[in-house]
Amino acid sequence: MNLTKLESQIKKTLKEIKLKKSDKILVALSGGKDSTTVAYTLHKFGYKIQGFHIDLKIGKYSEDCLKSIKQLCEDLKIKLYVYDMKKEMGAGMCYLRSGIQSCGKGTLKNCAICGVLKKSIMNKQARRLKVKYIATGHNLDDEAQTFLMNIMKGSPNLSANSGSITKNVSDKKFVPRIKPLFDVLENDIREYTKKLKLPVVYTQCPCALDSYRIQVRKFLNTLEEKDKQNILKYFNKVFPRLQTLKDSKLKYCESCGEPSRGKTCKKCKLLGLVK
Numbered sequence: 639m640n641l642t643k644l645e646s647q648i649k650k651t652l653k654e655i656k657l658k659k660s661d662k663i664l665v666a667l668s669g670g671k672d673s674t675t676v677a678y679t680l681h682k683f684g685y686k687i688q689g690f691h692i693d694l695k696i697g698k699y700s701e702d703c704l705k706s707i708k709q710l711c712e713d714l715k716i717k718l719y720v721y722d723m724k725k726e727m728g729a730g731m732c733y734l735r736s737g738i739q740s741c742g743k744g745t746l747k748n749c750a751i752c753g754v755l756k757k758s759i760m761n762k763q764a765r766r767l768k769v770k771y772i773a774t775g776h777n778l779d780d781e782a783q784t785f786l787m788n789i790m791k792g793s794p795n796l797s798a799n800s801g802s803i804t805k806n807v808s809d810k811k812f813v814p815r816i817k818p819l820f821d822v823l824e825n826d827i828r829e830y831t832k833k834l835k836l837p838v839v840y841t842q843c844p845c846a847l848d849s850y851r852i853q854v855r856k857f858l859n860t861l862e863e864k865d866k867q868n869i870l871k872y873f874n875k876v877f878p879r880l881q882t883l884k885d886s887k888l889k890y891c892e893s894c895g896e897p898s899r900g901k902t903c904k905k906c907k908l909l910g911l912v913k
């Protein structure tokens with residue numbers, strides 16, 4: 639893999655989603671290789687970006703992530719906003735998660751809970767900062783995993799919400815997401831960040847151990863590279879058709895007023911359990 643191949647793949651995606659240099663973009667930084675690559679490349683290509691990080695307060699792992707992110711933003715000379723989970727929500731992710739799981743939602747995996755809370759915080763803060771898009775680090779492997787997971791759950795049409803840009807959802811309270819790495823393989827991103835010696839935390843989040851996604855990833859890793867490519871090719875083929883099934887209607891949560899598909903948003907449903 640050469641560095642320019644990855645950069646060309648990203649440029650192609652940015653062209654497809656018609657991203658303008660004047661668009662204000664908030665990059666969701668986790669400290670990992672993917673979101674670091676998003677910030678680094680968008681900045682290199684001349685886009686107007688700011689960094690945003692949710693400090694989940696998961697011990698040393700979170701401290702290392704924050705340190706890497708601060709280094710990156712300093713190197714790129716971009717503004718960084720940090721949301722402190724303990725300060726803003728009264729508890730770190732581990733406490734919230736165990737509270738939710740012990741209150742009857744024990745079947746919910748760590749990442750499912752974390753994902754819901756993070757998405758909700760991110761949308762609210764991005765709206766407050768008046769950005770046009772939130773850029774996330776989802777890569778091609780992530781999308782293929784999600785696709786397989788949705789098939790295994792018996793709901794393949796849930797993948798309609800994937801894509802390099804949020805489509806068909808236009809709501810003043812909802813900030814659209816873009817995924818600049820939508821066409822890039824995970825291994826290529828790892829190689830890219832290592833070659834450039836970018837400040838990245840390569841260790842896995844300690845809370846991710848029981849994640850369903852990790853089980854699917856392990857399964858995918860038992861396959862030959864050729865079989866993996868075939869799944870990805872198939873995903874790309876059916877994806878445009880799935881997009882037409884997408885439900886674009888948003889309501890507002892009766893409890894917090896944030897955009898929601900149901901009467902009460904997922905975040906309020908979860909947090910209601912630990913109150």
Ligand code: SF4
Pocket residue numbers: 694748749750752753843844845846849
């Ligand atoms: S790996 Fe899972 S628990 Fe850890 S930060 Fe990511 S979503 Fe949250």
Ligand SMILES: [Zn+2]
Pocket residue numbers: 891892893894895896902903904905906907
């Ligand atoms: Zn709500």
